[in-house]
Amino acid sequence: MRIAILGYGVVGSAVAKALIENDKIIRARCGENIIPVIALARKNKKNALIPITTNIDEILQRDDIDVFVELMGGIEIPFQIVSQILKKKKPVVSANKAMLAYYRYELENLAKNLAFGYEASVGGGIPIIKILKEGLSANNILSIKGILNGTSNYILSAMNTKGIQFYDALKTAQELGYAEADPSFDIEGQDAAHKLLILASIAYGLRAKPEDILIEGISDITSEDMYFAKEFDFTIKLLGIAKTKNSKVELRVHPTMINKDKMIAKVDGVMNAVSITGDLLGENLYYGAGAGGMTTASAVISDLIDIARNEFKGPMLGFRNDFQFELLNKDEIFTKYYLRLKVEDKVGVLSKIAQLMSENGISIDSFLQKPKQDEIHSTLFFTTHSTFEKDIKNLLLILEKQDFIKGKPFMMRIEE
Amino acid sequence: MRIAILGYGVVGSAVAKALIENDKIIRARCGENIIPVIALARKNKKNALIPITTNIDEILQRDDIDVFVELMGGIEIPFQIVSQILKKKKPVVSANKAMLAYYRYELENLAKNLAFGYEASVGGGIPIIKILKEGLSANNILSIKGILNGTSNYILSAMNTKGIQFYDALKTAQELGYAEADPSFDIEGQDAAHKLLILASIAYGLRAKPEDILIEGISDITSEDMYFAKEFDFTIKLLGIAKTKNSKVELRVHPTMINKDKMIAKVDGVMNAVSITGDLLGENLYYGAGAGGMTTASAVISDLIDIARNEFKGPMLGFRNDFQFELLNKDEIFTKYYLRLKVEDKVGVLSKIAQLMSENGISIDSFLQKPKQDEIHSTLFFTTHSTFEKDIKNLLLILEKQDFIKGKPFMMRIEE
Structure with missing residues (x-):
């Protein structure tokens, strides 16, 4: 199986190196040699492990390439190039998470019965896609x-x-x-x-x-x-x-x-x-x-081995039949929250904050006051019981306007 | 895809239940219905989710079964039955780790280009085989x-x-x-x-x-x-x-x-x-x-979905070409060790033990003496630098014979 590597940076060169150095185990796993034939780079590199070209068309026009590995980075340009490759009915392996975040359904549509591997796009060497x-x-x-x-x-x-x-x-x-x-x-x-x-x-x-x-x-x-x-x-x-x-x-x-x-x-x-x-x-x-040249190469090559084994029947993303959840509106997020407030250290502040929380339907789960940092300010920490995101956002807007609150109130979500 | 479940205990009944309850996601994943058609049990069960038989031949003779799921336990009997099924060119999914520990190469040989899934045999719901x-x-x-x-x-x-x-x-x-x-x-x-x-x-x-x-x-x-x-x-x-x-x-x-x-x-x-x-x-x-009915069912059904997707091209175990490590002799294991010795609490004991260790080429990495438990005995704890298994085994034999050592010396290996 002959492959072209589009992008010869940290990951691209690691893929070439790993294919060459681990050729014995790779061949034993899939029963084939996987040979990096040519790589695309921004400029010519001496001492590269495989032939390099700076001209993408030189690679795309070859008909002896079985699989293309896209490691270019960016979004629009790689999407155009990968689309072109898929239209020529050639399998693709990509580590490009940004391209997938925007164009994964368009790519799935183009890939149809073609292999499209993207194990390297999430979690580095952890085979989390599979x-x-x-x-x-x-x-x-x-x-x-x-x-x-x-x-x-x-x-x-x-x-x-x-x-x-x-x-x-x-x-x-x-x-x-x-x-x-x-x-x-x-x-x-x-x-x-x-x-x-x-x-x-x-x-x-x-x-x-x-x-x-x-x-x-x-x-x-x-x-x-x-x-x-x-x-x-x-x-x-x-x-x-x-x-x-x-x-x-x-x-x-x-x-x-x-x-x-x-x-x-x-x-x-x-x-x-x-x-x-x-x-x-x-x-x-x-x-x-989650990162690193060889770690990412491990994921890229596992996709190539699956392709060589002919174990890549799709679907590219996860479903053969229609199966689709809708996104929950952000305001409807319902969880516990942590609040950090810097306040003037004077009588009645805590009770006023507690009152504002109560008026917004937010109930306090725990409370901590840190020893004073300067003469006039204290930091207060709260956690709340589960509440809706829109209520906590509203509370923050109200708190920000109080004259006893210094700076911007800080909120973090809690996960149990 | 019609399946038969051989063995209807905790796991077998969970497989039937999960196939029925999660049919929507399963169909969306593989584009097919996976239908449990019949199960083998030791005795007839009322209220079973699917038809039950106690007669294995009744199942094996049917020609409408696409995949057989072996969840019987035991070694020889399931091996005979699974062999029979594979010889009829039908795919098998099994959770039987004991059978695989003894007969996995015989089964791989029989399976050849047939699917043989055994994800459920190790690590329960963790897809560690894949x-x-x-x-x-x-x-x-x-x-x-x-x-x-x-x-x-x-x-x-x-x-x-x-x-x-x-x-x-x-x-x-x-x-x-x-x-x-x-x-x-x-x-x-x-x-x-x-x-x-x-x-x-x-x-x-x-x-x-x-x-x-x-x-x-x-x-x-x-x-x-x-x-x-x-x-x-x-x-x-x-x-x-x-x-x-x-x-x-x-x-x-x-x-x-x-x-x-x-x-x-x-x-x-x-x-x-x-x-x-x-x-x-x-x-x-x-x-x-690592265990539990539904957890194991998750692994069994993932194999069935792979079979339905036609993503199961083998090899069953891991290699298409010959690739084989030999087992290292136990004596050649080389690691750090922990020793616990109960000794008479008298002058010269520690120095004698240190001398015996030294004579056997074993060097001490750390030492702890626990406060005395009774009038005459103390417990000594040692860790060693890396040494060969045969040397530590020899030391233990020597220590056991010393009159100041009470009971059997205890050894544990250390992993860093």
Whole structure:
């Protein structure tokens, strides 16, 4: 089986290297040689393991390529190129989560009876696409909760274990190569949202796009939140969450307070993990590295081996028959919340806040006042019983207008 | 797709129930109805969800059955029946780990181009067969470490968290239905060994049988071992371990001291987990319930859905081409060890023990003496640097003969 690699960066070169170095086990697994024939790169590379071209047409015009591996990045350009390949009835393997977050149904439509592998698009080396699509296929999926972004998890873990502030943890992450120079895509939740949308298509046939769902990042988390979490046996993680409610599914990406005894709360550093609850099997958790050249190559090549084994009959996303959940309106999210308020330390403030909460139908589950930081301000921490998102949002707007509240009230959702 | 269920106990009836109740998602996944047509039971059951017969021939003679699900238990009889079915060119799904531990290569040979699903044989609802066979197929598997028996893990977790002795924990497990009246198959490591052998076939093409590998159970673990583990930041788990060493693979099932910060050390109660390290992707961990009717049904039906999707092209075990590791001789196992010795509390005992260790080429890594329990005996705990199994076995024989040692010296392997 002869393959072309479109994009010869960290992952593309790792795919070539792994195909060459692990050729014995790969051949034993699928009964065939999988040979990287040519790669597309932005500029010519000396010492590349396989022939390189900078001209995409040179690759697309060849008729000796059996499978195309798309590792270019971007959205529109790879979508155009992949569409062209699928129209020529050639199988594709892609790691491009952004393209899939926007065009996965268009691609499924084009792929029809062709193989389209995208194991590498979510969870790095964890075969979470295969697990959800094939391994758990008998289950109605009740929920998916994932640590889907290693950069954010590294930062939150460092803040938690070292007691440092967000920007110091980010700086360390950048020094270690775990965060980009511009880290916004990772820390603002976009990357996790793309991955969550892909998983939600497999589990629920959900057609939403990134702009349709609730996405919040981690940059407002402070060491005070970490302090509260420790006191109340929580851990803070950036989670991608999908949950069914009647015939709808809610999708959200945000920093989350979770009980520290949950398996997913124990996942530290740059690692990824996905917890899936099915109606038959209860909760499962899948854990592993979420990024890195060789890790991603492991997923890309597993798709190639499936294609060589002819085990890729589709459907690409998850369903042969029509099966489709609708997205739950954000306002209808119903969960527990954590609030951090910086207030003037004077008589009557707590009672006033409690009154405002009560007037908005929000009931307090726990309360903590941190010892005073300066002469006039205290930090108050609350958790609430389950309430609707629209009520908590309304409360925040009201609190913000109170003169005894300093700065912006901070809210985080709690997951049990 | 019409199926027959051979064996209508906890799992068999759960398979029928799940096929009926989850028919909508199952049909959406594979584009077909999967219909349980008849089941074999030891005696006729009123109120069964599907027609029951007690006559196996009545089922085998029907020509309207597309797939047979074997859930009978036992080894020889199901092997004969499954062989007969495969010879008639009908696909089989089985949860029978004991049959597979003994006859998996004979079955692979009979199955040839037929589907043979056995996802339910290892790890309950965790799709570990698919993960290892397909998801991690590009990797040379460096190690597998599994908590493969929920009963043993429940007992060890209870001893650890409640500070109780083995037999008290076992009694609680029996009361809760986590352990059988005769628990020996679970607590002596046989069940875990069967599962490990199946995983080792997929990862290494290993042809060993249960009697070829090192199997030790957990019934000699005491609260003193738990005490030591806590002091030295270990957790004790019954692990099934497979590890490559040059061109061989070592296979062993035994209670193990593991660093408490490892993800697998954090798996408590009746849960199962498998940690797999591949050369491309590093360490992954897969966690979930290991037993129970609906959990196992989830795995059985995922195989049926794969068959309906026609995604089951084999090979049954893991390799299309010849690929086979040999089993490492038990004596050549090379690891760190933990020793617990009850000794007479008199001058010179420690120095004598240290001398015997040194004479056998064993070097001490850490040492702890527990405060005296009675007038004349102390318990000594040692951990060693890595050494060969044959040397530690020899040391134990020598120690046993010393008059200052009371009872049998106890040894446990350490995994880092």
